[in-house]
Every structure is written in structure tokens, then in C-alpha cells.
């Protein structure tokens with residue numbers, strides 16, 4: 093069943109959890125990657141999914157974002173989502189500002205006030221008129237993240253969002269994620285790195301095709 097913004101199979105998402113995942117299975121040919129994944133992300137929760145390389149984190153996130161259909165299972169969520177994919181999907185010939193304009197139209201936004209604020213927070217406003225092909229990998233990732241956040245969706249799915257960030261930007265990313273959480277947004281961050289786990293309200297480890305809840309609140313790992 094493919095994800096649907098108003099709930100799987102047209103069933104409006106109900107209850108406190110804007111993201112509800114039930115029994116998601118996914119195989120690539122004979123290679124089983126997800127085997128009955130369940131996950132709930134409430135409002136105002138900063139969640140993390142960690143796991144080894146190849147454990148299926150990106151597959152799970154792509155299914156949650158609606159980019160990939162599961163073989164079986166249901167994903168429901170309420171409202172819009174912001175998805176920051178692992179690999180940037182940017183056009184090298186266009187400038188940063190042109191990307192923002194395209195996404196402004198796609199998201200039907202009256203202005204770019206939030207996008208410009210995010211650029212300030214991530215400190216890359218100086219590159220507004222630069223073409224993507226001239227930007228460093230870290231700056232491209234800042235744009236990738238800005239494009240996912242600029243419409244202020246209630247649910248954010250971020251796949252390795254701090255790749256290539258320097259330490260200051262990495263810290264700023266966490267401040268931003270915490271502020272979004274404090275404003276009631278649900279944020280799910282995927283990472284192959286299991287350090288900094290105390291930053292999460294809920295942490296899952298992807299093991300044998302299923303997210304196993306290893307900590308809730310305060311990052312106390314089981």
C-alpha cells in the first residue's frame with residue numbers, strides 16, 4: 093500500500109501520531125530489506141533511526157516519503173511532509189535562489205521568508221546567487237535541507253541531513269531540529285552514526301528489517 097498524505101487507502105490519520113507505520117515489508121528481488129516495520133512518531137518528537145550500512149534506513153525513509161512503494165504494510169500521516177533525501181536532488185545549472193523560487197511555486201508559498209531565515213541559520217545566505225555546480229558538498233547539503241524545511245511541514249523526514257557539515261553547522265542543525273520539535277513538529281532523522289543518541293526523544297535501531305525501539309526520552313539506550 094502506498095503512503096497517502098491523508099492516510100493509507102484514504103483513511104484519515106487519526107489519534108496523536110502524525111506518522112504511523114504498520115507491518116511494512118520491502119524486498120529487492122530475493123533480498124529482503126524490511127520485514128514488518130512498525131513505528132509511531134508523535135507530534136513534538138525528535139526521533140532517530142540508526143543502523144549499519146545497508147540495514148535499510150534509506151529504504152524505510154523513501155517508503156515513508158512516498159518515493160518507494162512497500163510490498164506490504166501501511167503508512168499514514170496527517171498533513172504535508174518535508175523530505176531531505178540522502179543524495180541531493182539539485183540542478184547544477186541553477187542558482188540557490190532559483191531552487192528556492194521553484195520550490196516556492198511547488199509548495200504554493202506566499203514568500204520565501206522562512207527559506208531565507210533557514211539560510212541565515214545554516215549560514216549560507218552569501219551563496220544565494222551562486223550556481224549549485226560551484227558550491228561545496230556541505231553547502232549543497234544545506235540547500236537540500238532548506239528545500240525540505242521551507243514550507244514548515246508538521247512531519248520532517250531527514251536522511252543523513254548533516255553529511256558534509258562542519259562542526260558549527262552540525263551544532264546549528266541540532267538547534268534547529270530541537271526548535272522544530274519544541275514547536276510541535278515531528279522530526280525523524282536517519283543516520284548510520286549512533287553517536288549523539290541523547291539528542292533524540294525516541295531512538296530506533298534497524299535490526300533484521302525492523303526498527304527496534306532502544307530509547308525513549310533523554311536518550312537512555314537499552
Ligand SMILES: Nc1ncnc2c1ncn2[C@@H]1O[C@H](COP(=O)(O)OP(=O)(O)OP(=O)(O)O)[C@@H](O)[C@H]1O
Nearest residue numbers: 120123125143144145146147148149150151152284
Ligand atoms: N534499488 C535497489 N535495488 C536493489 N537493491 C537495493 C536497492 N536499494 C537498496 N538496495 C539494497 O538494500 C539494502 C538496504 O539499502 P539502504 O540504502 O536502504 O540501506 P541504508 O541502511 O540506508 O544504508 P547506508 O547506511 O549505507 O545509507 C542494501 O543491501 C542495498 O544494497
